[in-house]
Amino acid sequence: MNFSLYIAKRYLFTKSSSNAINIITIIAAIGIFAGTLALFVVLSGFSGLKDFSLSFTNEFDPDLKVLPSEGKIIQFTEKEKEDILKIEGIEGFTQTIEERVFLDYRSKNHTAYLKGVDSNYQRVNNVDSAMVYGTWLAQSEYQVVVGNGISKLLSISPFDYNNLLNIMVPKPGKGQIKLTNINSAFSRESVIVTGIYSINEELDNKFVFSNLMFARKLLDMKDDEISSLEFKTKPEADIDNISKKLEKIFGNNVEVKTRAQLNETLYKMLNTENLAVYLIFTLVLIIALFNVVGSIIMVILDKRENIKTLYNIGATPNSIKNIFFFQGTLMTVIGGVLGLIFGIVLVYLQLEFNFVMITPSLPYPVSIKAINILIVALTIGVLGISASYIAATRSKKALGI
Template sequence: MNKSLMWIAWRLLISRKTLFGGSAPLSLLGLVLGVAALVASMAVMSGFESTLKHAMADVSGHAQVVKRSRFPDDYKELEERIKKAEPTLVGSSRFVFIEAVLAHQGKISGILIQGVDTQEVGKVLNFKSRVMSGTADLSSSSESEVPLALMGKGLAAKMDLKVGDRFRVVVPVADAVDPSKFQRRVGEFQLQGILDLGKYDWNERFILSDLAATQKLADIGDRYSGLLLRFEDVDYARQAAFNLSHVLGSPYWVRDWRDSNENLFEAVSVERPGIFFVVLIITLVAAFNVSSTLLVNVVRRYKDIAILKTVGLSRKDIIKIFAFQGLFMGGIGLFFGFILGFILCLLFNFAQSRLGLVAGEVYRLDSIDVNIRFVDSIAIVIATLLICFIATLAPARRGGRLNPVEGLRNE
């Protein structure tokens, strides 16, 4: 029975009097624009979170175990303790951070050098997918050669450096006799690759090099800052970091990829539902237009409704017919709205690559990879259909209350 009612509803909807006449096209256009705005806004918000998450995981690992003490220890023993506590560990690599100044052709810039174990870093970090020019291979570095280095694209552009160029960095080292004084140590590196690290501040001041070369430059012997960790699932990193902080205890500080940008991730999680409901107002207004269109359609269809009731359709059947019409219009709006929303996402990608829509100084990202999540799509579909269904109840109930004799008399 419901299939027959759906067929009647569809036939009445696509007639010239309904879908292609009066205010119906404008109502449908408003619905399409509302859905498209929802798709595009949710894709940008989800893309911001996804882009930042992958940048953090690729460059700083899923988690970091940072030593609170500067005294050297057996890192192999530390790795074994971590593996025993977290069997999902995929790989680990020692790292060291030092702050320095880069000087090249009369230009200077404050930088952060991250030294990593080149034999293990490939299991933990993902620089290969971020190479813009050159390569991400640092394994050929040795004490007898000029150490190789990778650099963020912003820093390379600012210092006018290209792959193969050599540059010098200056590191302040505390005096062994008087800690209040500093000695200047100068090191030379050769640029092996230029990377898009995903975050604006990293692109502007981040350099990656071999661990031994960085330790030698900073004159710290075999000491290191901690371990970079990678697990089977990036979303499990927070739970893993929490577990490791209890197992390793106070000598170590464990943080996951989210910790260093907690404020940004929290802002996204708070703003996403807010933006969803604000933009949903567009769909809500469009649904009221659909309701008014169907209400006019009820008045125009007095004779048809009277005939349908005369041949045996009940009041509930008439209500179902007009409810189906509202859902059909919602479905059409969703279909074309998702297509338009996808086009808007493509235009956003094009515009941000050509016009620089995303200010890295403000949003910490140079670009956003828009991401249409399945969960967001389901929420848009449910919200739109629910609003359209509720909006059709008033005209549907009016059509159901029509007296067949009155309908035929008016005709």
């Protein structure tokens, strides 16, 4: 084993008598280096994009959310509240009411979702940190905070007491009696806009936040009726265990969803894109490793006389095969390690100095993660060893066996 490794090192680091073989070996090493570098940088870029995309959901979506299994309403009693407070691992929870509403502001209209929240909402979600103008909800019932997209669509000016925002929702009822009079068909309230938030384009166009009591009054809901419960858990908490306890408290009337389940489509899309990019760049690496195969085969052809000499002095065919196997493996390891090091340095420089910008104020997001380093190392290792083994089998043909 040591004999084969020693000869492999000599063949790898000593110039061949043929200049063409030296060039092919250098090209193969550069191909491994470049392929490893590209794979790590791309995976780091997608990790950064994934974290950047999910940061919006982290601001808006809770760790856990309790939703009605049927219909839109949960009956939330004091007994259930007491039981929830006994669950370990819950840092806080908030009651919310959510319903589709019609907005009217200075003859401009838009359909959005009203989200009524209680005073605990800021302990569970970070949406108030996304405020770009004005203030978050105060104790007054007739205040709302709108998304940046809604404010632009309706040309809303915060704290404009001369022009209030009208919020309308159809009254519950059956038949066509209520439709004979538009005013009697809708519950309507006028509110002052006190703030504007900005999370992402979808959410900015979707939600209007109000106090819980205001939403309950507008929708004519009872004091124990809510649309959902949102929970913030402690970092060390067992999410699955908390979910089971919540399901036990509410029975079959609710379903408990994690943040990932609330954004299942987004998670699937990001993971699919990440897998697709990995497979594409793995294919590039496979193509680059063809150069390794070609380089080893050329060395075998160049060293035919040496191979026969080694065989005549007692080297076995397997030990000779191992020489070229180790040569290819060493080439792969050296090129892969250098590619990983340069890739980590490149990503780190982007994190520190923001060389690549998406907009003048937004650097391209990247992230250095141990899982990406492990994936790249395993990929280049498995593919490099396989290519080296395939090429090394040609050594037996040089012996005529």
